[in-house]
Amino acid sequence: MTANVAVIGAGPAGLVVSRWLLSQGLQPSIFEEGSSLGGQWTARLGRSGVWPGMHTNTSRILTAFSDLPLDGDLVFPSGTDILDYLHRYARLFELDSRIRFGVRVDAVARAGQRWVVSHDGIDEHFDRVVIATGRFHSAFVPPVPGLDTFAGSAGAITSYEYRGPSPYRDKRVLVAGCAVSALEVAADLAAGGADRVVVTQRRQRYVLPKFVAGVPSDHRMFTRYGALADEALPAAEIDRQLKEIVVESAGSPEQYGAPRPAESLFAAGVTLNQNYLPAVAEGSITIRPWPQAVDGPTVKFGDGHTQEFDGIVFGTGFTLSLPFLADDVRATLNLDAGKFDTDRHTFHPDLPGLAFMGMWDQSGGYFVPLELQARWIAYTWGGMIAPPDHAQQREAVAACHSLGPRKTRMNLAAITFARAAGVEPRLENWPGLRRALLFGPLAPSCFRLEGPDALPAAAARFAREAAAFGAITDNDLTGRERSYWSDVEQARAQAHPTVSGK
Structure with a gap:
């Protein structure tokens, strides 16, 4: 049945x-x-x-x-x-x-x-x-003393309720949070005619643009190599390598006038956004520490600074x-x-x-x-x-x-x-796609190469997708890639001396 x-x-x-x-x-x-x-x-x-x-x-x-x-x-x-x-x-x-x-x-x-x-x-x-x-x-709003008294004309909402910058044109807006929804909303407001945009956050994250040198950042950041390295190498080395990708792509937030994040990317966190840091650099977005209290339209921040706002948008997760x-x-x-x-x-x-x-x-x-x-x-x-x-x-x-x-x-x-x-897919089964499978984008086609529901055309499609933005155009690892992969292979061999890795 x-x-x-x-x-x-x-x-x-x-x-x-x-x-x-x-x-x-x-x-x-x-x-x-x-x-x-x-x-x-x-x-x-x-x-x-x-x-x-x-x-x-x-x-x-x-x-x-x-x-x-x-x-x-x-x-x-x-x-x-x-x-x-x-x-x-x-x-x-x-x-x-x-x-x-x-x-x-x-x-x-x-x-x-x-x-x-x-x-x-x-x-x-x-x-x-x-x-x-x-x-x-189910949007999460952290408790802020006096938030229920907020009297700005545009009210207080979450990013889940946000529907674009039009209601905030010529208004003073506070955006709370440092993850992707908060930074997306802040950048949208800054470009959409808000009079003033202030971002309040508990900590400064690193920010990775979504497009760098013609290549989408998710093609570089989320690779199979990264997953294998996460299993084999010390956490501090994974932290260093990921931070290297981010800082080489965008620099560090303090270079744009934002607060300096923690040295560890894992401690600071990272958010993907194209326009946020440039808006901070040009003054379209100001950054403040987390609020201590709200009283009517006035918000008091952790540094003692007070400011009036017409609207608040919480991008503080779910x-x-x-x-x-x-x-x-x-x-x-x-x-x-x-x-x-x-x-x-x-x-x-x-x-x-x-x-x-x-x-x-x-x-x-x-x-x-x-x-x-x-x-x-x-x-x-x-x-x-x-x-x-x-x-x-x-x-x-x-x-x-x-x-x-x-x-x-x-x-x-x-x-x-x-x-x-x-x-x-096992690397040894695809010698012509070795670099793409390690350092190329984790495209859906690479998971149709073998196993149940493998597709004959998957190899050609994956090769095209790996080369689509010019990041992976051949099968020779760069010097850095070779060094990184060698460290992973050695760590895997030591951990499983009698088992060949995938």
């Missing part, structure tokens, strides 16, 4: 997991609260943090799935382009007819060996459930919110304690038949790791690969619990899921 699967959410995660579930003969039914597919990319107020006119900060090649390239000349497509892409993807795999629009799921609970999905007073039973509702819907999960499921995952105890963000051994998509926090684009996570789920449930070992799963869950919520990088997530799905 064919297993039926409830997929909660029709954004990128829900669509890609449904495509791969179908490939394994499972039958997904997609529940979508909104009136159209696309998730965040619908740009609908209250359901999306994407504002009209916003462009991706991830490159076209890495903002696509392996079956359907994102065509066009734009390196960084608009939100409208991504929404159109998702509609084309859904049509390609005939997913539209499987989506139930306007259905709000009220509860997901266990029912013996199966699962029950409750909505509109109806209980439906499924063999399995995938939660793909996204983790960027909390994971899955209120429809039954209490026992929430307890197993430790959700109410602010954790998400899972095996590699996906399964829990005590919750058979339940899987999660896209619930981790990372820097870099989600499309590539989302597809790999979807393939892992589909291959496991479809019997293509062996299910995870329960003892190893419990070790992974315990490690997750011990570490708690933390941010990762796109390449680390992608390689984790690729290995779980059995689709990580």
Whole structure:
């Protein structure tokens, strides 16, 4: 009997997991609260943090799935382009007819060996459930004394509610936060006619432009080499190498007039943004320490400075919110304690038949790791690969619990899921693509080279994508690349002297 699967959410995660579930003969039914597919990319107020006119900060090649390239000349497509892409993807795999629009799921609970999905007073039973509702819907606003008294004419909102600079023209705006949403909003306001833009932050991050010397930064920052090095080299060396990429690309923030960040990039953090630091350098954006208090329109900062504002926008991140999960499921995952105890963000051994998509926090684009996570789920449930070992799963869950919520990088997530799905390409099988596989972009095509669902045309496509912006045009490592890779090979050989590395 064919297993039926409830997929909660029709954004990128829900669509890609449904495509791969179908490939394994499972039958997904997609529940979508909104009136159209696309998730965040619908740009609908209250359901999306994407504002009209916003462009991706991830490159076209890495903002696509392996079956359907994102065509066009734009390196960084608009939100409208991504929404159109998702509609084309859904049509390609005939997913539209499987989506139930306007259905709000009220509860997901266990029912013996199966699962029950409750909505509109109806209980439906499924063999399995995938939660793909996204983790960027519940904006977090840190407590600031007196914030509830703020009396600026434009009010205080979160970046999730921001819909462009027009309401802030000729107004004084405070943007709180130092991660990507805060810097994107601040740069948008500075270019969009705000009278004054002030960014308040607890610490100064390094800032990496999204495009440097004709190459998208996500092609340089999120490589397979970076994932292998992270496993083999000391953390201090990984920190040094990543900081080297960032500082060689953009310099350090204090060179633009921003505060000096911590020496360690891991301690300071890094944010991707093209226009923020230049706006600081020209005075379009001013930086202040974190607020101590708000009194009417006046904000007092940590340095004692006070200033009046017409509006405040908080770009201070999101909390994971899955209120429809039954209490026992929430307890197993430790959700109410602010954790998400899972095996590699996906399964829990005590919750058979339940899987999660896209619930981790990372820097870099989600499309590539989302597809790999979807393939892992589909291959496991479809019997293509062996299910995870329960003892190893419990070790992974315990490690997750011990570490708690933390941010990762796109390449680390992608390689984790690729290995779980059995689709990580081996270097020795692709001598002509060795440099591209190590130091080129982590394009979706490289995960169709071997393993389940390998494609004959994948090698040629990956070679084109690696060379698309001139970063990887041959197979000879540069001197720096050779030195870096030699250190990783030596460390891997010492750790596993009898096992040849991938």
